[in-house]
Amino acid sequence: MLFAYDTECSLRAAVTLVNTAFTTTADVDTWYAHHGYTGRRDRDAAELAALNALRPVLRTLLTSDRDHAATLVNDLLAHAPASPRLVRHGDLDWHVHAIADDAPLAARVTVETAMAMIDLVRADEVARLSLCTDDTCDNLVLDLTRNRSRRFCSTACANRNAVAAYRARAKDR
Template sequence: MLFAHDAELSLLSAVALVNSAEDPDTLTTREELAEFFTDQGYSGRFDGDDAELEAVRALRPTLRSLLTSSRDDAVLEVNRLLAESSALPRLVRHDTLDWHIHAVADDSPLATRIVVETAMAMIDVIRADELSRFDVCADPDCNGLVLDLSRNRSRRFCSTTCGNRAAVAAYRARKAQ
């Protein structure tokens, strides 16, 4: 494991949120927000209303910028996000997770919890100088983000769909020759 378990989960969730903006947008309804909340294993307050949906959707450009920034810019952004959110880290244990960090109250809005959890996870990434683990999908028709947690840094595509599309295109190009 490259980073702490909770940090990896937060980073994967942030990438999933950013990539939900790719065409087709997969975070457009309250039902899709509820599914995202459940799939990503978030705990605490969940309003599930239109205001929360819009607040979470509005995070996507901020998180994309953070995850693709240089190390020094990421430090500035992490510090800004944590200060704006009045983050106060504490250790907690709930559900099936062992001790991990929460930095805002469980009844804080979902968008606040997402941005703070991402910022806290980015602290590990920055300290380990591992921002190169983030990249843009190798599919030329996709702008999705990739978080490569593999040992040999071999992940190139944001999803199996993009990887398959690239493989089919390469196959067709070889056959056309």
């Protein structure tokens, strides 16, 4: 683990949110459960719209260089009711919740992603976030590998490129 558990979880959730347009509240339910979110859920069209509206904001944050990311983090936190505190619940040991559990989900995602980005900016590790190197894909990639080797957002993109490279080599023979 390169970063604190809650930092990695927040970054994974944010990247998935940016890469996935939610069309139903069931999509949000799946994402919410998969990424271990807790707290308030409205399960309505307004919450769905707020999360989809958050996608470009997070995309800008997660694809920014270090200095711009720091500015964006400060701006996001200045406009949010952030009040970091240590909590322990379920199977998780002490970790940071940076906003009240009863705040709207989109606000919690915003603040928790901003807090996670603080760790990346401070460690000069914003390069852990990049765009998929598949020419047909514009998804984000979160690279938490030790040797910084992750280039594709999914195995589908990686396989597509591997097959294309194989076919190119076979054609040259």
